[in-house]
Amino acid sequence: MKIDKRFILSFVAPLMILISAIGLILRGNSRKIFYLPVGLVGVSVILEKDIRRRLERKNILKKIKTYKKVK
Numbered sequence: 001m002k003i004d005k006r007f008i009l010s011f012v013a014p015l016m017i018l019i020s021a022i023g024l025i026l027r028g029n030s031r032k033i034f035y036l037p038v039g040l041v042g043v044s045v046i047l048e049k050d051i052r053r054r055l056e057r058k059n060i061l062k063k064i065k066t067y068k069k070v071k
Contacts, residue, residue: 013045016039020042021039
């Protein structure tokens with residue numbers, strides 16, 4: 001059984017956020033700052049994917065509407 005790479009990569013961003021949260025909770029005060037960029041990158045990846053998906057759906061809907069007007 002072959003596993004799709006995109007399926008595995010979809011878990012990377014939530015895993016980054018989880019690692020960041022665990023690091024912020026469990027580490028000492030001087031080491032907490034190192035986990036903040038990991039969490040921010042995870043959040044930005046998720047937001048970027050969401051925005052891209054919405055724009056692609058909007059473009060597809062526009063194309064469908066133009067085809068309906070032609071007929």
